[in-house]
Amino acid sequence: MRNIITISRQFGAGGSTIGQAVAERLGFYxxxxxxxxxxxxxxxxxxxxxxxxxxxxxxxxxxxxxSLFDFYNKPLDERxxxxxxxxxxxxxxxxxxxxxxxxxxxxxxxFDKTLHVFISGSEKARLKRMCEKMPDTPEEKVLxxxxxxxxxxxxxxxxxxxxxxxxxxxxxxxxxxSSLGFDKCIDLICEAxxxx
Amino acid sequence: MRNIITISRQFGAGGSTIGQAVAERLGFYxxxxxxxxxxxxxxxxxxxxxxxxxxxxxxxxxxxxxSLFDFYNKPLDERxxxxxxxxxxxxxxxxxxxxxxxxxxxxxxxFDKTLHVFISGSEKARLKRMCEKMPDTPEEKVLxxxxxxxxxxxxxxxxxxxxxxxxxxxxxxxxxxSSLGFDKCIDLICEAxxxx
Numbered sequence: 001m002r003n004i005i006t007i008s009r010q011f012g013a014g015g016s017t018i019g020q021a022v023a024e025r026l027g028f029y030x031x032x033x034x035x036x037x038x039x040x041x042x043x044x045x046x047x048x049x050x051x052x053x054x055x056x057x058x059x060x061x062x063x064x065x066x067s068l069f070d071f072y073n074k075p076l077d078e079r080x081x082x083x084x085x086x087x088x089x090x091x092x093x094x095x096x097x098x099x100x101x102x103x104x105x106x107x108x109x110x111f112d113k114t115l116h117v118f119i120s121g122s123e124k125a126r127l128k129r130m131c132e133k134m135p136d137t138p139e140e141k142v143l144x145x146x147x148x149x150x151x152x153x154x155x156x157x158x159x160x161x162x163x164x165x166x167x168x169x170x171x172x173x174x175x176x177x178s179s180l181g182f183d184k185c186i187d188l189i190c191e192a193x194x195x196x
Numbered sequence: 197m198r199n200i201i202t203i204s205r206q207f208g209a210g211g212s213t214i215g216q217a218v219a220e221r222l223g224f225y226x227x228x229x230x231x232x233x234x235x236x237x238x239x240x241x242x243x244x245x246x247x248x249x250x251x252x253x254x255x256x257x258x259x260x261x262x263s264l265f266d267f268y269n270k271p272l273d274e275r276x277x278x279x280x281x282x283x284x285x286x287x288x289x290x291x292x293x294x295x296x297x298x299x300x301x302x303x304x305x306x307f308d309k310t311l312h313v314f315i316s317g318s319e320k321a322r323l324k325r326m327c328e329k330m331p332d333t334p335e336e337k338v339l340x341x342x343x344x345x346x347x348x349x350x351x352x353x354x355x356x357x358x359x360x361x362x363x364x365x366x367x368x369x370x371x372x373x374s375s376l377g378f379d380k381c382i383d384l385i386c387e388a389x390x391x392x
Contacts, residue, residue: 010365120365168362169206169316173384174370180391188369188384195376 012126208322321374
């Protein structure tokens with residue numbers, strides 16, 4: 001049984017929704033990028049000035065769209081990346097967790113009993129989903145943002161982990177949510193987690 | 197239910213073995229690259245001279261290692277690629293099939309009821325498996341060959357389909373056989389095939 005599940009995902013592919021459902025079904029702790037970032041900022045490895053700086057760039061309280069627009073403008077710097085890495089390892093050491101985002105698959109590559117998952121989706125399906133989540137934003141703006149996030153996650157992954165974002169050999173299981181449906185993705189992850 | 201299953205795979209990751217088992221369990225027709233190539237050569241779209249030429253380059257009868265060493269030296273040319281494409285479509289039109297290799301996921305991207313699978317494996321596990329299959333070849337020679345095939349499949353895929361070999365968004369389901377085990381991969385493919 002794998003008791004540390006990481007979920008990397010394309011923007012809008014439903015990684016968080018699927019991850020939460022998996023955590024609930026397996027009785028695991030759920031942890032996403034905002035929680036990791038918060039833990040990193042509170043870890044004491046960054047100075048109060050740095051925290052203020054990141055707090056301004058990543059306003060949790062501003063809600064989903066706003067937070068992401070700011071957050072993905074450019075890769076966060078090494079110090080914050082390292083603080084997040086430590087936060088992820090701390091969560092993983094306790095086991096029984098689902099960790100979404102932050103290239104946790106690479107950060108935890110030496111850990112045992114891991115299941116590294118990647119969730120993709122067609123651009124059309126992801127756009128539709130994000131438009132529903134951001135009803136006040138024009139579709140073309142959402143599409144532009146989606147492509148920008150795609151590019152940034154790729155760059156972030158390459159820069160910090162020297163691996164290719166979404167390249168199958170870096171994950172145990174990759175699922176296309178727009179083809180299989182969310183429920184089937186949840187079933188398959190839970191089934192795969194039973195592997196030795 | 198998906199009744200056309202394509203399996204792309206890294207060399208040595210067990211794609212054929214897994215594909216055969218899936219076909220058997222679901223009662224589907226199994227079709228691999230040698231069968232596709234044979235159908236392409238027999239399709240009448242190539243001249244007898246061309247067939248003789250390819251027959252010399254791809255000697256089926258010489259067995260596994262030999263055939264692959266010759267086969268992957270360079271991408272086959274466009275005419276043969278197109279003949280193989282037609283052969284793959286012909287198999288798919290009948291449905292209830294598992295097709296291994298030849299970028300069938302891209303060739304059949306307009307088909308309904310498809311499940312496109314990619315099988316990866318760690319280099320270590322793939323090397324071990326290939327060494328068992330080629331007991332008379334020194335390990336370093338097998339490793340060299342494995343890396344050459346990896347490079348060639350990537351190039352072939354890029355050249356003929358303009359897509360990235362092994363990039364998760366091009367497949368519905370990607371599995372790492374060295375992590376999950378062959379039996380779990382077979383189970384997961386059969387389970388995923390039940391998706392609408």
